[in-house]
Amino acid sequence: MKKTALLFLLLPLLFSCGTGNLKDPEFVKVENVTIQNASVQQSTVRLDLQFFNPNNKSASIKKADGSIWMAEDKMGDFLLDSTITIPANEFFSVPVYLHLDIKTLAKQALVAFMSDSVSFKIDGNARVGRKGFYKTYPFHYKGKQDLAPWLEGLKK
Template identity: 35%
Template sequence: MAGKIYPVHCGLKIIDMQKISWWLLLPLLAVGCAKPTGFDYLGVRNFKVIKFGLKESTVGADVEFYNPNRYPVTMKGGSVDVYANNSYFGKTTLDSSIQIPKKDTFLLPVVLKVDMNNTAIGLIQTLAAGQDSVHIKLDGSAKVGRGGLFINYPIRYAGMQKIKF
């Protein structure tokens, strides 16, 4: 009877062994599909005025974050409202994908269209008067994930930020 393999019955049916093996794999699947934790906001770098206009200006900066996850993730498609000194300042959107390394800092380049209303002019006057700190508030969301599974992740921050031109 060479070439045939007969199952060994140890008191369990073969079907029950398959069910048990799926239950043993379930924790591994749960860890592999775990929801990523949020990024730690570290600050703004390289703040610059790209285009200055009387009605609308364009401002650019690199926002620094830390990824505390034990695995790399991808960020794609985000939108954030920016407030300066508790007044709406502008909106920035992310329309490309960014690969974020595990347990490391990363810079997120942002471009912000600013409506040059009283808020923007007041902020410029504040910075021109010698104050280098502004109360910044970020409110929005971005799609974050890995392995093709993405979730909408909230982006929330409020605090004082030094602005250097």
């Protein structure tokens, strides 16, 4: 009887913290691209992935990881291991460190000279939640990306 009463007390709390009909954040653009570490084999690039949260609730990202692709080439893997606040109905940036293969980067530099945008894809997982309840969600984006921020960052 006590377990049933406890369940009925906790049920409204769980539903009030639930995600309901939340929409996925919308990828906007890549910005603030800078080379952090360069070597003959691999470079580390810091970049901000900007998103828009269309929901009227804020949340947090505790961890995210995945891969970034340009055209059909995998540029590298990224990892976010710090907490990012996602404000309600606002833009937010997720700083990530991308480990790039130099050969792939050189190939994409040639693509940049021939075009001002390229097919861009992100695949990954993020641990998102609020009020202490977190769940891992897959995220995917595929679209065209302006290469200007990448080129500006690589010039520095």
